[in-house]
Amino acid sequence: MLIHIVFLFLLFSGNYVCALDPNTIMREADKIISDQAAILTCDLLAKKPGQEDKRFRLKVWAKGKEKTLAKFLAPAKERGTGYLKNKENVWYYLPNIEKSIKVSGRQSLSGTDFSNSDILGIDFLKDYTIRLMGEEKLNKTPCYLLDLKAKEGNITYDRIKCWVEKSNNMPLKFEYYTLSGELLKIMTLDQIKDLKGKIRPTRYTMDNRLLRGQQTIYDLVDIEYLENLSDNVFTIRYMEKASE
Numbered sequence: 001m002l003i004h005i006v007f008l009f010l011l012f013s014g015n016y017v018c019a020l021d022p023n024t025i026m027r028e029a030d031k032i033i034s035d036q037a038a039i040l041t042c043d044l045l046a047k048k049p050g051q052e053d054k055r056f057r058l059k060v061w062a063k064g065k066e067k068t069l070a071k072f073l074a075p076a077k078e079r080g081t082g083y084l085k086n087k088e089n090v091w092y093y094l095p096n097i098e099k100s101i102k103v104s105g106r107q108s109l110s111g112t113d114f115s116n117s118d119i120l121g122i123d124f125l126k127d128y129t130i131r132l133m134g135e136e137k138l139n140k141t142p143c144y145l146l147d148l149k150a151k152e153g154n155i156t157y158d159r160i161k162c163w164v165e166k167s168n169n170m171p172l173k174f175e176y177y178t179l180s181g182e183l184l185k186i187m188t189l190d191q192i193k194d195l196k197g198k199i200r201p202t203r204y205t206m207d208n209r210l211l212r213g214q215q216t217i218y219d220l221v222d223i224e225y226l227e228n229l230s231d232n233v234f235t236i237r238y239m240e241k242a243s244e
Contacts (some may be wrong), residue, residue: 001205012199019041020143020144021095021130021132022131022132022146022159022197023130025132025144025146025164025169026124026125026130026148026162027125027144028165028169029162029169029170029171030124030125030171031169031191032169032198032199032200033169033171033200033201034062034064034065034121034170035062035063035064035223035225036063036229037062037064037225037226037228037229038060038062038111038224038225038226038229039059039060039061039223039224039229040059040060040062040063040178040219040222040223040224041057041058041059041060041073041220041221041222041223042058042059042060042114042219042220042221043056043058043215043218043219043221044056044057044058044114044216044218044219045116045151045216045217045219046094046112046113046215046216046217047109047213047214047215047217048211048213048214049213049214054111054112055075056072056074056078056110056112057072057074057075057221058070058071058072058073058119059071059073060119061137061144061228061229061234062121062229063233063234064232065121065123065126066085066086066087066121066123066152066230066236067085067087067231067233067234068083068084068085068119068120068121068200069082069083069084069085069233069234069237069238069239069242070082070083070084070120071094071120071242072107074109078110079095080092080093080095081094081095082095082239082242083103083109083116083119083120084100084120084234084235084239085116085120085121085234085235086107086210086234086235089102089104090102090103090104090116090117090120090141091103091236091239092116092170093236093239093240094108098240100236100239100240103116104116105117105120105156106156111217112206112213112216113185113206113208113214113216114206114218115129115156117157117158118206119185119218122156122157124148124160125171126152127155128148128149128150128151128155128160129148129149129151129154130146130147130148130212131146131147131148131149132145132146132147133145133146133147133161136163136167138163138173141164141165142165142166142167142171143163143164143166143172144160144163145161145162145163146161146163146164147159147160147161148160148161148162153179154200157177157178157184158177158178158179158237159176159177159181160174160176160177161174161175161177161218162173162174162175166169168199169188170199171189171190171201172184172188172189172201172242173187173188174187174189175187175190182210183209184208184209184210185206185207185208185209186202186206186207186209186226187205187206187207188204188205188207189201189203190203190205191203191219195220195223196223196224196225197233198218198225201220202219202220203217203218203219203220204217204218204220204231205217205218205220212243239240
């Protein structure tokens, strides 16, 4: 009888641990905000104290975590500018000089508070060791608190904290830290909607913690889910010639 009780305890406690596996939590959360094949239209609003707000519109082709192309549609002076991620490589296209240059994922996307990697995609499961720190309420919402530590020194953020809603694995907040432990930025995700059959956040607000009062708001305006996207889309040639 005692052996039977011990067996049941180990069985159910093991299932409980599996249910709280941090990689699984992060994987399910990331599925909500990532796309295996889609074309997105999004607006960026960059706010800096004492300066006029800047507005941008982008068209984004996304294929999993490794391939993303972003092209600026507006304003006129940015139109045609492109950013391309293909695996570990990131390029920036300047239409005025018709030239593409290799850039870092850490760099700011056109002077906004989003880095190139924020827009082009961060591979949390591949690039980070993930730990479950516990449970915490975020605005009265029960969440899992995950701690992500970069596996290599060349990753955009050395450390990330992520709050994931317990009931549905919805990611609600990210904090980004430097190697020295300084808080760089805080991103909150809200305006959660059914967007063409997928429940997801449609607004991402990135607050700059080094330059107080500075923030950039990303609004997902429209999305087209696809069965697949050709790899030919994610090339420098396509970025430079893609219809705007």
